[in-house]
Amino acid sequence: DVKVTQSSRYLVKRTGEKVFLECVQDMDHENMFWYRQDPGLGLRLIYFSYDVKMKEKGDIPEGYSVSREKKERFSLILESASTNQTSMYLCASSPVRGGGDTQYFGPGTRLTVL
Amino acid sequence: QKEVEQNSGPLSVPEGAIASLNCTYSDRGSQSFFWYRQYSGKSPELIMSIYSNGDKEDGRFTAQLNKASQYVSLLIRDSQPSDSATYLCAAADSNYQLIWGAGTKLIIKP
Numbered sequence A: 001d002v003k004v005t006q007s008s009r010y011l012v013k014r015t016g017e018k019v020f021l022e023c024v025q026d027m028d029h030e031n032m033f034w035y036r037q038d039p040g041l042g043l044r045l046i047y048f049s050y051d052v053k054m055k056e057k058g059d060i061p062e063g064y065s066v067s068r069e070k071k072e073r074f075s076l077i078l079e080s081a082s083t084n085q086t087s088m089y090l091c092a093s094s095p096v097r098g099g100g101d102t103q104y105f106g107p108g109t110r111l112t113v114l
Numbered sequence B: 001q002k003e004v005e006q007n008s009g010p011l012s013v014p015e016g017a018i019a020s021l022n023c024t025y026s027d028r029g030s031q032s033f034f035w036y037r038q039y040s041g042k043s044p045e046l047i048m049s050i051y052s053n054g055d056k057e058d059g060r061f062t063a064q065l066n067k068a069s070q071y072v073s074l075l076i077r078d079s080q081p082s083d084s085a086t087y088l089c090a091a092a093d094s095n096y097q098l099i100w101g102a103g104t105k106l107i108i109k110p
Helices: none
Strands: A004-006 A010-013 A019-025 A031-038 A042-049 A064-070 A073-078 A087-094 A109-113 B011-014 B019-025 B032-038 B045-050 B054-058 B061-066 B071-076 B085-092 B098-100 B104-109
Touching (some): A004 A087, A010 A019, A019 A031, B011 B019, B019 B032, B032 B061, B045 B054, B045 B061, B045 B071
Parallel strands (some): A010 A109
Antiparallel strands (some): A004 A019, A019 A073, A031 A042, A064 A073, A087 A109, B032 B045, B032 B085, B085 B098, B085 B104
């Protein structure tokens, strides 16, 4: 059974703070993804990674960075949090190199930036 | 711009009836399609995937794919209140990235 875990379910931060969101998967998947989800906008891809130390920009990378030092772990970093980054953040992983296959999601982190 | 479009709803269906959810996609190169269910405040979970034209059945769920019309649908038979959720459609584009629809909110009325 695939398990994707995220470091926090709820997080409250102040404007300008550096924020780390961590995601860990236990199924040796090649691909990992970070999305944000806002009402009416669906899932928007921030960054993804096909391999350790590799990263690719998604549709909305501005204001975010990522790190993948180990295969099972993919971190999302908000260098200087802003109120418009208040959102639900979802991490996902998928087994197939190149993506395009079933993605398994973590429980999500609801981030509020005050 | 590659897009997956869904009616946002809400779609209201009586308990026991068939719920029909629809999705269209713009990338003719898409080969893989997915339906996810998302309960309020929870993360999406996979319901079904479909890769070939026609129907694919799994219990009360049937996915239908028509590549010529660029159309994917999900039928839920004998709808239950526990089926009330938002249903997300996704298509893998020719670069193997998933393009997501914004979701259809389904309400099953007891």
